[in-house]
Structure formats: structure tokens, C-alpha cells
Amino acid sequence: MHYTKKDIEQMNRIQKIKFINSVSGIKPANLIGTISNSGQSNLAIFSSVFHLGSNPALLGFITRPAGEVPRHTYENILDNKQYTINHVSASFTEKAHYTSAKIDRTVSEFETCGLTEEFVEDFKAPFVKESILKMGMEFKQAIDIELNGTILVIGEIQHLIIPDAAIGEDEDIDLANIDGVGISGLNTYYSLEKIGRYPYARASEIPDFKK
Template sequence: MKNFSSQDIQELSKYYRANLINSVTGYKPANLIGTKSADGKTNLAVFSSVVHLGANPALIGMIVRPASVPRHTYENILETGFYTINHIHEAFVEQAHFTSANFDKTDSEFDAVKLTAEYISDFHAPFVQESKVKIGMKFLQEMPIELNGTIMIIGQIEYLILPGEIIAEDGNVDLSAVKDVCVSGLESYSQVGKLAKFEYARVRNLPEFN
């Protein structure tokens, strides 16, 4: 067994430390965030920090890295107030990964990796046509995290688009049915598979564990 102290972690190389700490927290959702600037330039970026914040109202958060360098996704969200969250599937995982390259703001990652920008109704931000689970978001709040300079973006769901057949009667979504992927570390992607579904946990229905 390896045993890392906080001092040991600080002394690791930057790349090794980033991979270690990013992957040790477990599998994370793999999403593409779609935005468009006020002057019409589209942007697409892979994010693994999307998290459910609440269902009523329907809020989703995500962490944006420090704005010490240009962050096109963050800039576009603040500028326009809208963005999309698009699930990544096995069919285009490599294309999705390479949206993380350092493109100029004038270059569209949609074009660079050959994914299709799709617009729904009058919603400003582009969706990924190839994604089967897409969420249109309205920006509500940003919360700076002073400890490391990152920023939590909080938004509310304006559109939710997904195949009806993957939604169970109780509202649960079977993401394995659309071949979702998840991410660990900075560059490793894994398949999503359904393991089990249990009843709502109450003290009175606690099983007899051995």
C-alpha cells in the first residue's frame, strides 16, 4: 500500500499529482459544455466537474478552473447567460477529449473535432447534436473558491432533452442504455454499466447484513 502525506503530495511532479488527485476521488461524469459568445463564436469544452445541486429548483453546478488565463467557456457564460451540458458517449469520446486542446477563441472546437452544433428553439447556446442527453442551462450565480482560485458556476435547467425510452417509470435515467462514458484522472475514460437498483433506504426496511 502507498501512503502519501500532504507533504509527499506537494513534492510530486505537477502532472503526476494532477492525475493522482483527479482520479483518486473516483469516476466523474464526462460532459461537453457548449457556449456561444455574444458575437456568434461557438465553443465546446470537456468538463468532468458537473454536479447535481438540487431538483426543486433544478440546479446544476460545475467547477471552472482559475481565470488566470483566458477561459472561453467561462467568459461566454458570463457574457450571454446561457450554456449547454451534453453527455459524452462511446461513439465520440475521442473527439470530445480533444476539445480540451488550447484552441484560440476564434476557432470553434465543434469544427475542429467534427461535432455538430445544434440549436433548439430560441436558446442561445449550441447543443451537441451527437449527444443523446442534453441540458440547456441558464446561468444564475458564480461562487469564487478562494482556496485555489476555482469558480463554481450555478445554473438552472431550461431544457432537458433525452430519449423517452431510457427514463424509468420512477424518473430514473438509464445512462448505460445510451453508452455514456465517465472519466477519471485527466485523460482516462471508462464505460458506464448499471450494477444494481435498490429501494429507497429507510430504517424499517434495512436488510439483515452479515
């Protein structure tokens, strides 16, 4: 099939969301944990977390602004400046998926979806105990994206919790060892499998692919 811009614009809302959310490929599945100033925890799945820089260690994710639909994650981050990012593993993808439901602010997705809150000293936001790789983040900046009304939320890693078994050769993180999963579209999950590991790419060391 060949879809033009006009074809895409004429798709119904759900079809368009599924298609355009899928065309960039598999995205990481992460649960973002927050807590309100009154102590109410919140958990929501995101597929938009991405690396922004290593020094300082910055990650970003995309959210929509609060409006007719409450955005508890973003509101809590603005309130207390801390949140967690927790990798989703294959063992709890279904539980993680249902955190995307519109649940009342007075009810915690941790409890509703059968996941466990975990805290570290001197850090407000809850981690997901079941997650194998998790990060405690400090909010740094929010950037409005005028083209579609979304917001880029930028945070700096304050805590990185990862098992020794996930540290591979040359201090790489071996994601296959922590059973991580990815998302395509709105509701399809994929397991990760390592297919190769190559040296740092230098122009003088490129193999002769023409042979």
C-alpha cells in the first residue's frame, strides 16, 4: 500500500493513531511513576522516552498538556519535580498496559494494576518494584511543541538501579538480559532479542561490504 498525506488525513482517528504510532518502529516500554503533594501515587505507561544526552544524563519524554483530559503524571512532576522511569519486562506487560486507562486521581494505578510501589531514601517518587531497570529523575525543563500541542519533558537521572547481570561487555547494558519489551502502536508489545554486537564505528575500520 502507498498512503499519501491526503490518505492519512482521511483515516479515522483510531486508525491514524495506530498507524502513525507504528511507523517509527519499536519503541521502549516504560512506566513513569509520580506522586502528588498529598501523597497519592500515580503510574502510567509511555512509549516516548528517549535519550537526550549523557553529560549531564538527560532523558526526555512526550506528554500532552492538561486540559479536558487530566494528565496526572505531568501535573505531579510540575508539583514536586521528581519522577521515576521503569523498564517494562515481559513478565508484567499486561499489568503495565492497563495503567493507560483513565483512572480517577484518588486511585493508584499501582494498586489497580497489581504492581508494587518501591521507594529509595530522600526521593519522593515511587519506583516499580517489579521493574528490573529503573531510574529516579529530577525535572529540568518542559518545552511546548506548538505543531501539535504536546510537551517535551526533560529530566536528569538521579538514581540508576540495574542488576549486575545486565552489565555486559565494555560496560554496555545488555537489555536482552533484563527481559525488556517494546511497543508498537497503542497496544502491541514485542520482546527484545540481541542479534549482534559490533565495534565502535570508525571510518578506517569499515568492512568491505562490496565483497
